[in-house]
Amino acid sequence: MSHVIEMLHIRKEFPGIVANDDITLQVEKGEIHAILGENGAGKSTLMSILFGLYHADRGVIKVRGEEVRINSPNDATDLGIGMVHQHFQLVQTFTVTENIILGKEGSFVLDRKSAAKRIKALSEQYGLSINPDSVIESITVGMQQRVEILKMLYRDAEILIFDEPTAVLTPQEIDELMQIMRNMVKEGKSVILITHKLDEIKAVADRCTIIRRGKMVGVVDVATTSQAKMAAMMVGRPVNFKVAKQDMQAGKPVLEVQSLRVLNNKKVPAVKDFTLAVRAGEIVGIAGVDGNGQSELVEAITGLRPAVSGAVLLNGKAITHASIRERNEAGIGHIPEDRQKRGLVMSAPLGSNMVIKEYYRPPFSKNGILKQPVIDKHAQDICDAFDVRSGEGILSLAGKLSGGNQQKAIVGREMALEPDLIIAVQPTRGLDVGAIEYIHKRLVEHRDKGKAVLLVSFELDEIFNLSDRIAVMNSGELIDVVETKKTNEEEVGLMMAGVKTKEAAR
Amino acid sequence: MRVKSNAFLIAVSAVILGLIAGGILMLAIGSNPFEGFFYLFRGGLMNMERVGNTIATAITLMLVGLSVAFAFKTGLFNIGAAGQMLVGGLCATLVAHYVFLPRPFYLLVIILCAFAGGALWGVIPGLLKARFNVHEVVATIMMNWIAYWSVYYFVPAYLKGPSLETESKSIAIEQTLRSPWLTKIFGGGYINLGIFFAIAAVFIIKYVLDKTTLGFELKAVGSNRFCAEYAGIRVNRNVIISMMIAGGLAGLAGMTFYTGYSRNIQIGVMPSMGFDGIAVALLGASNPIGVLLSALFFGMLQSGKGFMNAMTDVPPEIADTIIATIIYFTATSVLFSRFWDSLGKRKKKRLDAKREASAKEAGNA
Numbered sequence: 001m002s003h004v005i006e007m008l009h010i011r012k013e014f015p016g017i018v019a020n021d022d023i024t025l026q027v028e029k030g031e032i033h034a035i036l037g038e039n040g041a042g043k044s045t046l047m048s049i050l051f052g053l054y055h056a057d058r059g060v061i062k063v064r065g066e067e068v069r070i071n072s073p074n075d076a077t078d079l080g081i082g083m084v085h086q087h088f089q090l091v092q093t094f095t096v097t098e099n100i101i102l103g104k105e106g107s108f109v110l111d112r113k114s115a116a117k118r119i120k121a122l123s124e125q126y127g128l129s130i131n132p133d134s135v136i137e138s139i140t141v142g143m144q145q146r147v148e149i150l151k152m153l154y155r156d157a158e159i160l161i162f163d164e165p166t167a168v169l170t171p172q173e174i175d176e177l178m179q180i181m182r183n184m185v186k187e188g189k190s191v192i193l194i195t196h197k198l199d200e201i202k203a204v205a206d207r208c209t210i211i212r213r214g215k216m217v218g219v220v221d222v223a224t225t226s227q228a229k230m231a232a233m234m235v236g237r238p239v240n241f242k243v244a245k246q247d248m249q250a251g252k253p254v255l256e257v258q259s260l261r262v263l264n265n266k267k268v269p270a271v272k273d274f275t276l277a278v279r280a281g282e283i284v285g286i287a288g289v290d291g292n293g294q295s296e297l298v299e300a301i302t303g304l305r306p307a308v309s310g311a312v313l314l315n316g317k318a319i320t321h322a323s324i325r326e327r328n329e330a331g332i333g334h335i336p337e338d339r340q341k342r343g344l345v346m347s348a349p350l351g352s353n354m355v356i357k358e359y360y361r362p363p364f365s366k367n368g369i370l371k372q373p374v375i376d377k378h379a380q381d382i383c384d385a386f387d388v389r390s391g392e393g394i395l396s397l398a399g400k401l402s403g404g405n406q407q408k409a410i411v412g413r414e415m416a417l418e419p420d421l422i423i424a425v426q427p428t429r430g431l432d433v434g435a436i437e438y439i440h441k442r443l444v445e446h447r448d449k450g451k452a453v454l455l456v457s458f459e460l461d462e463i464f465n466l467s468d469r470i471a472v473m474n475s476g477e478l479i480d481v482v483e484t485k486k487t488n489e490e491e492v493g494l495m496m497a498g499v500k501t502k503e504a505a506r
Numbered sequence: 507m508r509v510k511s512n513a514f515l516i517a518v519s520a521v522i523l524g525l526i527a528g529g530i531l532m533l534a535i536g537s538n539p540f541e542g543f544f545y546l547f548r549g550g551l552m553n554m555e556r557v558g559n560t561i562a563t564a565i566t567l568m569l570v571g572l573s574v575a576f577a578f579k580t581g582l583f584n585i586g587a588a589g590q591m592l593v594g595g596l597c598a599t600l601v602a603h604y605v606f607l608p609r610p611f612y613l614l615v616i617i618l619c620a621f622a623g624g625a626l627w628g629v630i631p632g633l634l635k636a637r638f639n640v641h642e643v644v645a646t647i648m649m650n651w652i653a654y655w656s657v658y659y660f661v662p663a664y665l666k667g668p669s670l671e672t673e674s675k676s677i678a679i680e681q682t683l684r685s686p687w688l689t690k691i692f693g694g695g696y697i698n699l700g701i702f703f704a705i706a707a708v709f710i711i712k713y714v715l716d717k718t719t720l721g722f723e724l725k726a727v728g729s730n731r732f733c734a735e736y737a738g739i740r741v742n743r744n745v746i747i748s749m750m751i752a753g754g755l756a757g758l759a760g761m762t763f764y765t766g767y768s769r770n771i772q773i774g775v776m777p778s779m780g781f782d783g784i785a786v787a788l789l790g791a792s793n794p795i796g797v798l799l800s801a802l803f804f805g806m807l808q809s810g811k812g813f814m815n816a817m818t819d820v821p822p823e824i825a826d827t828i829i830a831t832i833i834y835f836t837a838t839s840v841l842f843s844r845f846w847d848s849l850g851k852r853k854k855k856r857l858d859a860k861r862e863a864s865a866k867e868a869g870n871a
Contacts, residue, residue, distance in 0.1 A: 304736065325738030334736070342736040356737040360719045368719050452637045474699060 002065065004029040004190045005050070005081075005159055010043055010059035015344040016164035018046040020056070021214045027159070032181055032191040036234055037211035038432040043194045046211070047161055051083050052076045063159075082152030085344070088144050092137040096130055100151050122153050126183045141289070142173035149180065157168075160184065161192045166200060170289050171460060171493030178204045196234070198227040199461075210234055216291040233432045245444050246467040251280035251317075254331075254421045254452035255301070262293070262300040262476075270296035272476040274310070278421065283443065283453040283468030287460060287492050293476035294456045295337060298425055301454075302334050303313055303327045311499055315420060333419030335410055335427050337456075339403075343410045346399030350390060353398045354379035354413050378416070386412030387438070404435035411439055415446060425456040440466060460489055474498040514793035517800065517836065520789065524832030531827055532820055533860040542820040549813025550806035556813075558692030562767050564805030565700040566591075569759035570783025571801050572704075572711055573624075573752045575792040577642075579715060580748035581728035586631060586646025587756040588780025589653035590624040594757020595764035595771055596657055598625035599665065601767050602677040611680075617703065618762035621754040627653060628753015629746060636742035642749065650776065658773045665771070683766035700762030705798070707755060712794040724748055756780065782808075787835045804829060 005027040012020040019042045027033045037043045050061065052070040061068055063079050075085075090099050097116045107267040109499035116132040128146045143166065152160050162181075166174045181191050181204055186375060193205060201222055202209055208225075210217040210233045217233045232238050237367045255278040264270035278284045288294055301312055301497045302326040302398050312320045314330050322330065336342035344353050355364050355375050363374045379394040388409045390396035398406060407427065414422060424443060428436040443466060447453050457463050463470055464484060472479040472495035479495045529539035550560045570587045577584035598620040605615055631645035665674035683698040715721040726734040727744040735741050739809075763779065764771045786804055790796030811825030 010828055302736075323738070323740075324735065325740075328738045336736060340732075341732050343733065345733050347729045348725065351725075352722065356733065356739075359722050365719050370717055370719060370722060372717075 003027060003062070004064055004191075006060075006062040006065075007046065008049060008060045008062070009070065010046065010049060010056045010061075011051060012042075012056050015231065018214050020049070023059075023211065023214075023216045025209050025216075026219075027190055027192060027443050028207075029190055031206040032185055032186055032193060032204055034193045034195060034205035034208040036196065036198070036208050038196060038202060038232060038234060039162060041211045041234075041395065042214040043211055044163065047083070047163060047192070047194060050076070051081065051161065068333070075081055077155055077157070080156060080158035082155060082157030082159070083159065084145065084148045084152065084163065084165060086163045086165075087438065088148055090136045090144060092135075094136060095132065095138065096139075096147050097132040099136060100132075100154050101149055103430070104155065106183060119150060119154065122150060125187065126153065126180055128180060128444070140173075141168050141291075142170070142176070145169070145177070146364070153309060157189070159190045159192065160214040161194070163194045164196075165193070165311060166195070166197065167458070168290060170496045171489055172497060198230055201230070202227055204304065212236055231433060237434075245466075246448065248282050248447075249450075250468070251386060252332040253277040253279050254314065255454060256311075256313040256316075257297075258311040258313070260297070260312065261306055261308040262296045262305060264293075264296055269308075270476050271300065274473075274476070274478050276471055276478060276481065278454050279450045280420070280452050281447060281450045282468040283447050283455055283466050283483075285455040285457065285463035285470045286473050287463045287470050288458070288473035288496055290458045293474050294425070294473055296476075297339070297473070298334075298454075298456060300421055301423060314401055328417070331420035333414035333417050333422040335407075335414055335422065335424040337429075339406050339410055339423040342452070344398040344406060347394050347397060350383070350398055350401070350409060351376055351394035353383050353409065354394070354416075357413070359470040382409070382416050386415075386442075388412060404431045407431055408435065411442060415442060419451070421454065422453045423454045426458065427455070428457075428459075434460075456478060460492065463492075464489065472496055513793060513796060517789050517791065517796065520832050520835035521803065524828050527831040528824055528828035531824060535820075537820045542814060542824065543812040545760045545817040545820075546807065546825060548812045549810030549817075551810070552813075553693070554691070555693045555695040556809065558688075558695035558697035560802070560806045561787045562696035562698060562699055562805075563808045564801045565698070565704045566759045566767060566779050567765045567782055567786050567804055567808075568704040568737055568798055568801035569700075569755050569762060571706060571786030571790060571797040572707055572777055572794060573628075573755035573759065574783050574787035574798050575790060575794065576711055576715075576746055576755060577752035578787060579728050580724045580744060580790045581731065582632075582635070582745065582748055582752070583641050584628065584646055584749065584752045584756070585643050585781075585784070586627065586753070587759070587783050588647045588776050588778075588812045589646070589650035590627040590753045590756035591760035591763065591777050591780050592653040592657050592771075593627045593649075593760065594620040594624035594754075594758030595777075596660060597757070598761035598765045599674055599677065599771050602681040603665065603675075606681075613683075613699070616683075616761060616765065617758065620757045622757070624757015624760060625754035629750040629755070632746040632749025632753075635749070636745045636780075650780070654774075654776055654829060657771065661773045663769060667770065672774065674770045677765055677769045679769070680770055681765075683762060696767045698762065698766035703758060704762065704801075706799045707758065708794045711755075715794070720747070739769045756783070759783070784831060785836075788833055788836045 003026045007023065007025040008067060010020050012024045018075050023046055025046065037045050045054060050070065052072045052075050061070060068079060070079065092100065097112055097119055099118055119132045128150060130143065130150060136147065165177060169177060195201060200277065204223045207219060208230065209219045210221050210230065212234060220230065257274055257276045260271055260274045262271035263462050274297060286294055296305060300307045303322060305318055311318055314332065319327050319330055339347065347358065347369060355378060358364055359370065363371065364378070365371055376394055382388065383394060386408045387406050389403060390401050411427065423439045427439050427443065443453055455463065455466055467484050469481055469483055470487065470492060471481045472492055474496060475498065479498065479500055509580065529543065532539040532542045549556065551557055573587050574584050598616050598682050601616045601619050605612065607615060627649050631642045631649055634640040634645045635642045661674045662671055667673055667675035685698050685699050688697050688699065715725065723739050726739055727741050731741050763777065782804065784799050786797055789800035806824050807829060811822040814820055814825065815822045
């Protein structure tokens with residue numbers, strides 16, 4: 001069989017790190033080839049080299065058997081290589097057609113009509129069901145992604161690279177995307193799928209190249225390789241997928257959110273009439289696609305954003321208008337969505353970061369004077385207990401730690417506060433499987449101590465793995481709360497898209 | 507051993523490169539750079555009086571530099587030190603003319619008044635920033651001009667000198683910060699008690715920043731205000747406090763300048779030291795001790811340039827050019843830190859290679 005793309009012995013170094021070390025990737029014509037690796041393994045670097053964004057220090061790229069030099073994305077496009085980026089590159093106020101022909105307008109006078117006709121034909125051919133005249137800002141994220149795909153097809157791409165395409169999609173949209181990929185292969189195109197999600201690879205890919213820490217681990221035939229085997233290859237050791245969990249013993253409500261209404265930055269209601277309770281000894285997971293009001297909800301509970309109306313109660317006491325510090329002291333721990341922005345002061349040492357919520361009170365200070373030895377000991381204890389690894393211990397600047405260690409430090413700090421309620425937002429985003437396992441275990445431990453956990457995640461696996469109850473959020477509204485044991489991914493997926501269970505049952 | 511890039515190495519590199527650039531400039535205008543530098547340094551250091559004047563210049567620069575550095579630790583750019591100096595200096599001048607107390611009490615009153623005047627001028631932009639998100643650069647520049655014109659009105663109206671309309675009447679020598687024993691040690695000159703206040707301020711600020719909860723909060727707000735907010739620190743309160751203290755420090759600088767270095771306050775002059783302080787803070791990497799050292803260095807250049815001009819045909823502007831070039835090199839310090847880092851790495855590589863080789867040898871033996 002002929003290889004449509006060959007990247008042979010690619011090496012790429014960045015200052016202080018070898019991102020790709022002798023990686024070989026061979027993609028056959030008409031296959032879906034997955035590239036599997038943890039974050040930071042070097043997948044994106046490899047694809048950026050293929051797409052002309054970076055130059056390989058060593059190695060050869062062949063397209064359809066011929067050696068080529070790809071100096072820019074334009075070269076890549078000319079060779080029939082297209083890339084669907086994680087972050088869409090669309091003009092929000094333009095129509096689908098306008099976005100697709102952008103940069104390929106042809107003659108001076110725009111011929112929208114014939115372009116629209118061709119787009120319609122392509123859309124039908126690959127089952128994309130796109131209306132060429134829709135304006136981008138009025139269509140869903142899933143549809144926007146299809147516009148990106150159409151853009152590639154319109155430019156006669158033969159090889160399509162998908163960079164983590166499912167991160168922004170609902171389960172149903174993911175299924176549809178996979179069907180689209182199969183359609184493309186059927187039409188003779190080749191697909192490269194970059195992901196760290198095993199079930200997607202299992203569902204759609206033919207072969208899979210696995211990368212670990214910049215090195216190629218192997219190429220496997222997906223049909224005959226188990227997920228556990230692939231995960232082990234990716235991480236370098238066997239992995240536990242499920243967290244061992246005892247049955248829930250829920251107590252009194254710790255957090256009560258009553259008819260809460262919150263505005264987003266554009267002063268548009270982002271959380272609408274939201275009511276939810278989290279009880280002691282349970283984990284409630286909020287499922288939903290990114291951008292459906294989860295961030296605003298959490299910010300209103302933690303005090304970072306004012307609530308327009310409604311109430312937030314902690315242990316029965318209203319904290320709706322309390323300051324952030326009052327809420328912290330009342331017993332809220334918060335693992336924030338963006339650890340770099342909110343979670344840590346990157347330019348400060350780890351030690352200071354570990355007491356950033358407690359520095360002002362004994363035993364860490366007295367009469368406004370810090371007690372450095374006590375602070376250092378506390379920070380060291382957290383690092384020991386939560387296995388936070390860093391070059392210079394508690395003196396390391398927080399920014400010098402790896403993402404996983406940063407997150408473990410934040411989790412450790414919040415757990416050390418022993419809060420009655422811990423709010424964990426995307427607690428494992430971008431972490432490797434080992435760190436995910438560890439943080440999940442700690443959250444369940446917290447619940448088992450009789451504390452409450454509110455988990456917000458865009459990963460359904462994580463929600464199902466940890467939650468006792470699942471609250472589904474769509475466009476700022478609570479669709480329903482269901483017990484994890486009595487539901488399944490499909491039902492929750494439908495609710496994430498805004499369909500109520502009762503309607504679906506009908 | 508590891509060579510590590512740090513603020514001190516960067517500052518020294520910037521100074522050396524600045525001096526070299528100054529030398530090239532002197533060459534370009536046909537002067538002898540060695541002669542030029544000889545008289546520049548000689549002018550700042552050749553006898554006790556000159557050293558005293560260098561220190562006297564450095565006092566004001568130190569306090570202004572400290573003011574800028576302190577605000578910078580909280581992520582604020584205090585470009586209004588000139589105005590804060592004027593107001594602090596005006597308050598001090600008023601005290602010097604109208605308050606008569608035993609020396610220790612007098613010094614306490616004049617310090618408090620100068621600090622309060624500068625603090626008032628700093629806290630207003632702080633409040634505007636906290637309440638209405640007015641950028642502090644704009645607000646402090648405006649405050650500079652309000653101070654400038656206030657002095658323009660105030661001095662002729664209430665502090666008019668006997669002969670000149672453009673400056674306040676001279677302060678009695680015993681009401682200034684000058685001290686007979688200090689003057690005697692240095693054989694005259696402008697040296698005054700301000701040096702002790704400035705050094706005390708350096709160590710107090712260092713203590714506040716390193717050891718107190720206030721310093722912890724200020725630095726947290728300055729480094730990542732989103733994280734500070736998340737942790738429950740009141741960001742706006744810290745912005746106001748930071749600007750108030752920064753303004754107060756600049757007010758003290760005004761006191762040392764108008765009631766120590768000089769003995770009157772002129773109208774229609776924006777004190778250029780208010781801006782030189784930015785350079786001091788930059789070269790000192792916003793570190794109090796760094797500010798102390800860089801203020802002494804700049805003080806030497808400032809007080810030596812007149813002598814250089816008198817003894818050679820090098821114009822005094824060359825000294826200002828050197829200062830500007832040093833700032834330029836400090837601002838591009840990222841280049842130096844890369845340079846020192848790569849040097850360190852090369853050294854480490856060499857050491858590693860050596861170690862490997864010797865390990866091999868040991869293995870072979």
